[in-house]
Amino acid sequence: PAERAAELAELVGDRAGAWDRAGLLPPDLLRGLGADGLLCAEVPVEHGGLGWTSLDNGELTAATGALCSSLRSVQTSQGMAAWTVQRLAGPAQRGEYLRRLTGGELAAVGFSEPHAGSDLMSMSTTVRPDGDSVVVDGHKVWVTAAHYADLLVVFGRYTEGGGAVVVVPVGTPGVRIERVADPLGCRAAGHAAVVLDSVRVPASAVLGAGAGLGLLVSSALAYGRKSVAWGCVGILRACRDAAARHAATREQFGRPLAEHQLVARHLATLVTGEQVATRLCEHASRCWDSGSPESVIATLLAKNESARRAAEGAAAAVQVLASAGAQDGHVVARAFRDAKLMEIIEGSTEMCELLLAEHVVRGVR
Template sequence: MDSAAFAAGLRRDAADWDARGALPAEIVKAVAHAGFLATDRPPEELGRLCADFGGVCSALRALITVQGMVTAAVRRWGTAAQRAHWLPALARGDVLAGFAATEAGAGSELAAVATSADQEAGQVRLRGRKLWVTFGQVADVFLVLATCAGRPVTVLVEAGRPGVTAEPVRGQLGLRAARLAHVRFDGVLVPAENLLAPPGFGLSHVTATALDHGRFTVAWGCVGMAEACLHAAAGHAADRVQGGVRLAEHQAVRALLGRCLADAVAAREVCVRAAALREAGDPEAVAATVLAKYVAARAAAAVADRAGQVLGAAGCAEDSLVGRFFRDAKVMRLIEGADEVAEQQLGGYALRWRP
């Protein structure tokens, strides 16, 4: 099924999902049934899918992102048995995944995680609390970043195991329909075969793979947000008459729209470049993905802000797409690497960059 048509069919309900604070279970099932979950698509095709979904609902795009993050980690670092068990279920949507890395003392610095994973006679016992887990309220399995004897590990933890508790998060600034939760692991026991990759690989390999996938899909989702806000602002300016003059005839309004267009086009182009490098297996793809996420997230925030100026009071309405994306765009500049972290990474890249 075409992702643009699928997403467009959901547009009218997105504001209601945001107001209710939940992406409905039937929509999650429909996304899975249409073949959009945990898909192994070429990078640009995956990116366009995320732009289509991101231009409708950030939580809808987040569903694709988090399912893909866990899938990417299992596909690359899982054993044959783990891949055979988890990948089909993730793709069908039989299992919804959550990525549990962030903690109160470990946000940008994930090496500081305090969650422990102690090995005990063929089992692993988890203790800790994770914050801001996307779809953590309804996830069936969590990919948990922890430490084992001082070394970073990642563990697949089924939500139904004794000691797993999801604390719903409501009323946050953005991503209100993404069923966020803080998740507690109180002495949870899982089989040792739930360890994903050997101890020591949890952060530099498994988590890095998941975050790289996340940045790429968030970047494209931001492209969709920027373009949707641009279209909303341009449509309003073309239709709205004030004092006998259409808004679009005012030079100041046209200038705002021009800046929105420049940002939206630039964001898409930098994402297309990242997709091409990923498709080619180019070693520069990781840096290009950081750049794409940085540029696109800032573009989404800037375009949403300017679009709000064009729409005026209409942009502040409860069901306003621009208002919703204005809130969501701030979150995009924080997740999968805040702007300031990306700038540090990109500065290092700039020192060795050549045309």
């Protein structure tokens, strides 16, 4: 992972700020990384992937997050799509889709709808079997990477009962993709609304038809949470380094900022946040790699705490740099906007807290 992270750093260079301002990642770069397997590195080797552990992929995700949260968002979506296929697909579907996802095609995952955000069980997208095909109708919102995607992994209700996940090629008649204008952060991540109007795909594109919708959603979200948590570790590392560099070199009142104790406190916040987030992510990934039942709660903890620490740490970094970091395109300004969004996605802070509380209460009943 360290070698691949170094290659990635070279590929990205100092362009992340410009991508953010333009609201666009270079599609060739995305396809290249996808074809190298780096957008979903945990896919097994027999399916064209790199077969990395969650821990190794986590370190790569942190490295991506430190460089560019938009790129890391695309990586999270692709990994979540691949994980959904791994978990839910039959052998033939698994072989086909994983080859495509490790061969340069890009995917986005749609759960959220205009009236179903935190409460995903109220989603109204339908998947209706019709002969040897299914018809999908629905409206998904804020789908990360949809602007770049070849394949849309869409969650909905199976009209015969339960839920279903459908892999919809973007070119299918009835699919409309409308970009989210001017998002607060991760501005090059290609967020878009996806409208599905009587979209017909072969029945072989359906994964997990009839399984509980909650089960389908939570399986995909678990991967997403883990990936976002590692991305937050990256945000914290980038902010820690930028703040430390600035505090060590900029002088006010005749000494470096770092020697003013109230400034030093911000540096302590950053290093503590980075360490706490890293340890929680490592624990979650180790649980994931060993198939531990603790994995669900460890992932939830890692996501919630890493997102909170990243938002707090990015704000501290902006404070340390002050006017030097208060400009669009600066690494800490970008981190400040990106980190806030991490507290909203893949289960908001409030939803994570509710689930953590539910877990602790269940333990004493």
